[in-house]
Amino acid sequence: MFFETLINGLSSGGTYAMIALGYTMVYGIAKMLNFAHGDIIMVSAYVLFVMISLTGQPLIALIISIIFSMILGVVIEKLAYKPLRGSSPLAVLISAIGMSYLLQSLVQMIFGTAPKMVVIGDLGSITMFGVRIPVYILLTLVCTFLIMVLLSIYIKYSKVGRAMIAVSDNRDAAMLMGIDVNKIIALTFAIGSALAAVAGFFMMIKSPSLTNTLGAMPGIKAFTAAVIGGIGSIPGAMVGGILLGVIEAFSFRMPMIAPYTDAIEFLILIIILLVKPSGLLGKMKREKV
């Protein structure tokens, strides 16, 4: 029972972590809260749905949905965020909220309100330590962990990754050093959106029912996870995501507090922000006077 709940928590935690990775990258490098991130997951899941019905091949569908959402992420950035660069973050935030709203309503317009079923197929399960664990949960966890490690290495050691750090640190200075800031930010959005598509894939394996609000709640929760872990920190996103998933799973298990699960998670967010806003693994910047 305990193990089962834990495994369940790890599974949704892995998905949160994957989404949170995208959030944290965009936040760290483009310095904006991409409210539409959750909705990119939703759009990519719809692409998955269409491609699976067309080809019947989950893997091909996944690859196409990843490519599609990368393009979508970059296009959104160019249309809604880039013109606002240099103006107030409040304006960017409102534009992002508008984008999230737009994606949701456009998808509803095209696909209607009825839930769509995305059948990816049962991956079976294996027994470990006397507990039956569905394979997709292991796959989610392994994938998230791998992506986290690869992303950390990429950012730390590749030339582009270092340029990302430079842009994150000081955009103007990076520009003076000859870094193409626009390109770096576009790339950040592309990577973040690709992760969103992967997260969408795992969410569809877990529960195949798809509506246009699929991404909204997980998006906000993944942001919560990113904040818990320390926004801008890649391992932080992983830790925060897993932690949040486990808390959620155990909260669901207790009949007394189960209906308040969302409220509890948000309360954790508020408390973390007030007590240790830098999160578990984050660093804090301070304003110069």
Place this chain on the structure above:
Amino acid sequence: MMKNIKWKHYVNYIIVGIATIIFTILSLTSSLSSSSLYALEKIAIAIILTVSLSLVVGFLGELSLGHAGFMCIGAYLGGKAAVLLEPVFGNTIMTLLIALIIGALIAALFGFVIGLPALRLKGDYLAIVTLAFGEITRSLFMNSDPELFGGTLGLETPRFDRNYLFIIAFIILFICLIIIQNIIRSKHGRAITAIRDNEIAARSIGINVTKYKLMVFIIAAFFAGMAGVLYSFSNYTIQSSTFDYNYSIEILVMVVLGGMGNITGSILSATFLTILDIRLQTILTGDMAVLQDVFRSLILIVFIIYNNAERLRPFREKYNLKSVWQRITMKKKDPNKDQDDEHKWDRVPTKIKMDEILTLNVNSQEKEDKDD
């Protein structure tokens, strides 16, 4: 010349006042259908919500995504108060007024609570906290004891005479306008906009930032609560699912369309969007209803970009309403005339610099390099 400067200040009162008088007369001669009365109530509620949110977003410069949460508190507690008061006072204006005050005061109390994080957090973080607050509120009412607040079925409120409800809504709107506009056009309003423009400078000249931030959140929550009570009377039953995040966004769309910190604009945009909403509800049915959301989200994006994009600045300055008007009338600015600048804030001020997003308390002693 004095008259010339001042009339602009009264234009909002004139609009609302004339509308109130006309519709009151129409209502007394029973020439308004109950659906038009309902529309009038909705418009008044929308304007109250928009103007009060504008105080937070346009004047204090913080984004609140939990405005519907305050409304929810007002609706439930005011509605509950009305249910309890009905046996005592009957279905009278007394019941309504007490319910309004109770709903608004409790919402204001929550405004204070949510204002506390606002003292430490800015920008994106504060926006997320207000969003979380709205969702928590909704979830609490949804899962509440059905005996108390009706649970998922919702709470039923007494039915107040529709012929008078909208008049009360308009009177409240009028009071709301007087209070908010008069605060804005005083030293207190200047202090609020000073905090928005540059918090560090505001502190340096002795402005009590804590006090004003809390004040703004309390006032905004107070009026959102009142709007909530009006809503509960207008709709007979209330359901927590109404007051979700999307409702907060709808109010935000009205604020953005009207122009940040522009009260007249807020009134017009709230009226326009509410009427459009009611009209389209009958035209766009089924899956087409979503077109309205598409429209709203496009308003949000297009207006924010138009008003804020750096590249469009020369275009904006050349073709804004004011300069076009000046060109038509060939009127030159009179340098000796004192101008008020309350209407110049369509652009979201660049208050929060990139580094300040993660900034919390300037006073705290953390690592910092020397900064000469």
Place this chain on the structure above:
Amino acid sequence: MTDTVLDIKDLSISFGGLKAIEHFDLEIKKGQLYGLVGPNGAGKTTVFNIITGVYKATSGHFYLDGEDLTNKSQEYICHKGIARTFQNIRLFNNMTVIRNVLVGLHSQKEYAYSLFDSILRLPRFKREEKEMRDKAKELLAMVDLLDVRNDISSNLPYGKQRKLEIARALATEPKLLCLDEPAAGMNPQETKELMDIIFKIRDLGITILLIEHDMKFVSGLCDEVTVLDFGHILASGKTKEVLNDPEVVRAYIGG
């Protein structure tokens, strides 16, 4: 002792392990024009930040007119009479020039009408608002900005923005005015005008403490200076003597 306005005693502050200011002493007499000079990174602005309440001192005290203001809030210190300008100008950019000054008048006791007064537009509100406008115009006239008072402050040229910041600080009716590199980025003409303005302010009986790099500017204005280097006082005293001190010259020229 009665004519000492600002008295800083053994002030230190460290950030993390880094000691930004150590054992800093300063005494400024009423009506003085005092200079605080030193190379970049010496800790001059940090001193300003401490005496205006932005940072809390790690140890030591400072007194204004004998009252200990150490570790008091920024608002309180401002009410007690220390006002400042910023090295990187911090105006209210979206506001008109006159409104910037009106905001500066916010915390003055004469204009303390309440929220209630403003909501009901009581006579007190009207009277005090008018007085505030007159006072703001008076201050703007002093810094030669009266003719541009309806312009948006961010549209002003740099030199005028600096002057506006001074007017805004003056609006709080300070006993001590702290100017952080007021002449930075100004052309010779503007610098000269600024010097005249600073003398005018001094003649009003306001004590001035200023940070400046431009030695000509400092020696033309200040009676006394203190030289800071790496958080320590290098020299202090009459301007001419200090600026000719070989140690100071070395710190500056880097000998």
